[in-house]
Amino acid sequence: MHADVRSLTEHRAAALALAAPLPAVDVLLDDADGLVLAHDLVTDEPLPRWDNSAMDGYAVRQADVTELPATLRVVADLPAGSADEPLVTPGTAARIMTGAPVPTGADTIVPVEATDAGTGTVVVREAPPAGTHLRRAGEDAVPGDVVVAAGTLLGPAAIAAVASLGRPVVRAHRRPRVAVVSTGDELVAPGTPLRRGQIPDSNSWLLAAAVREAGGIPVRFGPVPDDVAVLRELLAGLDVDAIVTSGGVSVGAYDVVKAALADEPDVEFVSVAVQPGKPQGLGRLPGGTPIWTLPGNPVSSFASFEMFVRPAILRMRGLRDVERPTRQAVTDEGWTTPPGRAQLMPVRWVGPDRVVRATARGSGSHLVARLALAEGLAVIPAEIDRVAAGDRVTVLKVSP
Amino acid sequence: MHADVRSLTEHRAAALALAAPLPAVDVLLDDADGLVLAHDLVTDEPLPRWDNSAMDGYAVRQADVTELPATLRVVADLPAGSADEPLVTPGTAARIMTGAPVPTGADTIVPVEATDAGTGTVVVREAPPAGTHLRRAGEDAVPGDVVVAAGTLLGPAAIAAVASLGRPVVRAHRRPRVAVVSTGDELVAPGTPLRRGQIPDSNSWLLAAAVREAGGIPVRFGPVPDDVAVLRELLAGLDVDAIVTSGGVSVGAYDVVKAALADEPDVEFVSVAVQPGKPQGLGRLPGGTPIWTLPGNPVSSFASFEMFVRPAILRMRGLRDVERPTRQAVTDEGWTTPPGRAQLMPVRWVGPDRVVRATARGSGSHLVARLALAEGLAVIPAEIDRVAAGDRVTVLKVSP
The missing domain is CATH 2.40.340.10 (MoeA, C-terminal, domain IV)
Structure with missing residues (x-):
């Protein structure tokens, strides 16, 4: 009845081979979280863009603060965001806030704590060496640097890096929509009173949650009866990137998934040398949609999803490392x-x-x-x- | 200017103390994924509910298969989901599929592979010991068992367990809505052309993604200018469970967050003995909403969120373990x-x-x-x- 017996490793490779990264789409930064970057993000500007202050304090000339205390005339006030370009000449200082561009002429930042915090004139009590508290243009990245590489999962830090490059839109692989179909005449929706022989469907929820946890978008169908015509119609009508079924793949007399897919040239049913999860099927439907048909026992479905489906979903998302730790x-x-x-x-x-x-x-x-x-x-x-x-x-x- | 200097551990404890699990709500199973269960889920039925078959095969009486091969009359056909309750008398068998209740009189399941798979009569070639391939009622759980404990994160396996108990609805803590506000006159939305002194806002995206990664629902505001009145109005109008700000908490002349919250009796600004992330604020707004005010440098915001805000969000979700591995x-x-x-x-x-x-x-x-x-x-x-x-x-x- 089984044309083929495969090792766990072989079947895993066959399952993963059905998946390829989905097309990249332009997404707004607000929607990019959790997606996978589809291209190397290269900066064409230095980061920071200009020398700027790492402290709230005063931009001064080192030559003016070699003898302390030193009193300097405050010629400008540079809050962060200021577009002013004052000139710091001998004997003068510019009040400056963290992040503001360092004015021409200044080579040293004196923290406000080392001064009298004056606004007309300022008394500098201590001065650091030249260059201290000064962030240099290009210190973080220089033009041509790959700031975020293709294949990177866009988590908080990567998203922040994209934003800091001034990009409101990124190209990322879209998430796979994965239909989840649990089959079995014995299954009823949770909450339905049970008569003898019936049990609540749990696999459609198990697999939907597992698809979501893997970063896919689940489309849940369940429970679906052991009716070949119903299942065929359902599968034919799906507009998704991949399909996962549970149940109906064993050697029983009512194995609806096997029966519904028996004539599909690109779907195969095999025995895998693994427990649980021996009866497995996989392949492509006529339109090319990958399908994995898992056995129906919950622990079998769970373990089979982990082994055969999760890595494929990760690959569809554009991730390169598809292994669990x-x-x-x-x-x-x-x-x-x-x-x-x-x-x-x-x-x-x-x-x-x-x-x-x-x-x-x-x-x-x-x-x-x-x-x-x-x-x-x-x-x-x-x-x-x-x-x-x-x-x-x-x-x-x-x-x- | 800083009334207080605290250790990292002390400030972390103060930050976490602002958080409590949010109220529990009834949610449909489809929406429960990733939430935290608010009550012990106790089964009042045995699981499985009845003795059932672990294999596709035949339910027989052990006494009939002590001498092999044995030919038995097939008196019933029991697909999964069958409500039939046939009696297996001496010399007879019931064809049975995985999961179907074991009929009265039968004590052994013979897998179909050990038979001729007959429908009128069946020839049994090999027979396992009595009780083999038989799943006993209550093997998985007995009435009174806590199947999923309060505080459990509802991942795929826990959701499946809830479904298998026939519960379409669970009580779970709702996710916190967390406003994220980045401040700074130097900030512009990514994509806006930059004039001297301006940089793209990255913190509102950083923190929004971090809130989402922590399981909260971010409500992003940014960039917000260094205008006390604007910021006060924004904060007063928020309808959220918690607020995180970035920037404006240092010793500079334009520290808008500090200025906007200066008169709040339940908000304090402190120095924390940590790098980065020294200037911090936290407390409650008049309505009781917790607020954490983080410094504005991106790495400071990132590290401060990790230390002070993420554990609080996890606690609001109802999780007990709020530590990163x-x-x-x-x-x-x-x-x-x-x-x-x-x-x-x-x-x-x-x-x-x-x-x-x-x-x-x-x-x-x-x-x-x-x-x-x-x-x-x-x-x-x-x-x-x-x-x-x-x-x-x-x-x-x-x-x-």
Whole structure:
């Protein structure tokens, strides 16, 4: 029934290969936060643009303050933002605020605390060496410098750098709109009274939140019944950048996702040597939209999204590093792992470098309540058959 | 001019003391992502709700499959979601899909791969021990269990757990709306042609992005001129949960924020023994709204937000842990630090545990372009006067 069995690594590569950075668009700075810059941002001006004062104080000539105290005539008052260009001649000073351009003739900034703060004349009591408290033009960047590189996530500091270059608009990759479709006749919307055999849909919320956490824009559909015609119509009508489904990909008699996509030439269903998450599908719909079809057990959906979909969403956003941070930890307990298959075990921290299974009463892929405690996924290689208490494991950090 | 000099730790405590968790509101699950749960979510049902199958296969009686192969009559077909309650009597089996309730009389699930997949009769070739592939009611949670605890950040797994309890609505703390006001006559909106003395406003974008990254909703105002009346009117008209300003808090002649708030009985201006970020103000406006007034140099604003405002926003959201993760690193270069003041130095990683200064050409608090490279803030205690290459430093991780 499965044409192909793949390793976790192979399927991950196939899943990621479906994704490419989305087109770049011009966005206002107010909307750029969290997007990824699509081009190197090069400054064509020096930063700062002119020599300016690092302190509130007085711009003076060093030669005038070699003997102290010195009394100087105040010839100008330069608040930040002043366009004045006074000349500081021998025996004079300009009152100056932080950030104001240093007037011609002055080579030293005396902080206000070292003076009598006079306005007509000023008495300088202490003077720093020439050049002190003076920010030089180009100290931060010179023309031609790449201030923010293509592929940078536009967080607070990068946005501030863009603004400081005077750019109100940047070109950034737009965020992917990702449809999330959970399937299953047993599923009802949370809050609906349950009859025997029914359970609340949780996967559409799980995956929508995971898409958002990955920086995509989720478009949630769920629950969708096990009806091939309904699912086909839904998929055909979507106008999104990518699609993630859950459920209906196994060997059962009612596997609606497999049935709905059976005739798609560019979609394949495979077995992946991983637990949970063995039955997987992926490919492209006729219009080219990537689709990943995940198994329906909540823990399987969660782990499969982490492994196969999240890196693809990050790549669509334009990020180059699509990996979660990992951390080495020691497990406080042992468990068995399936022979010949990698294992993805939800874990939680019990110390700086110590973990236990999050799903404490077992490792079943249906344990959605316990999954809420998961802070990481321990990735156990296929060669390992048993994890013992005290073993070192590699943990993907899935919570901040 | 400064009534008070405080340590970094003292001012941080004062800044955080202004914040309390915002009221809880009912939110739909679709809108709950990223909010913080305001109450313990206790299940009043077992999860799973009934014994159900972990595999696609056949529900059988163990006694019927002790001798193999065994041929059984298929008396029912139980897809997931089926409400049927057939009885599995001796010599019979029910075809069953993953998640469907196990019918009365059956005690064993035979995976379809171990059978001939028959529909009228089924030939069982291998049978697991009784109870295998059977998920027991209550295995995941029993009535009375706290499934998601108050104070939990509602990420994908927690949202899925809420959904699986059948709750379409949760009570969560609402996100704080935080006004961001950058002041300075020298500031113009990015894109405006600059005359001498002017620079583009970057702080309002810096702080708005930082508020959003902290989980707040920024309301950005900037640049605002150095006009006390204008600023007072703006502050008086705000309908927000908190206010952050930048600039106008130093010892200069035009310090608009200090002047505008000089008569506020619950706002104080202090010197903090930290570099950058020495001049600080904080308190409450007459209506009780917390306000933090940060210095205007971009690096000072950035570091001050990290230290004083971000933890407060996290607390307003209802989070209990308001600290950034820290990491020990070795610095590849040395620098001087101001005697008697703590230092917050923007750094970037050059190896797994090695950092250099992000603002490579200096450590000035105006180096906004270089700040874009910052991945962390090295926190150097006040007792240290000099950092040498090879020293260990503690780094707050400010990027993911």
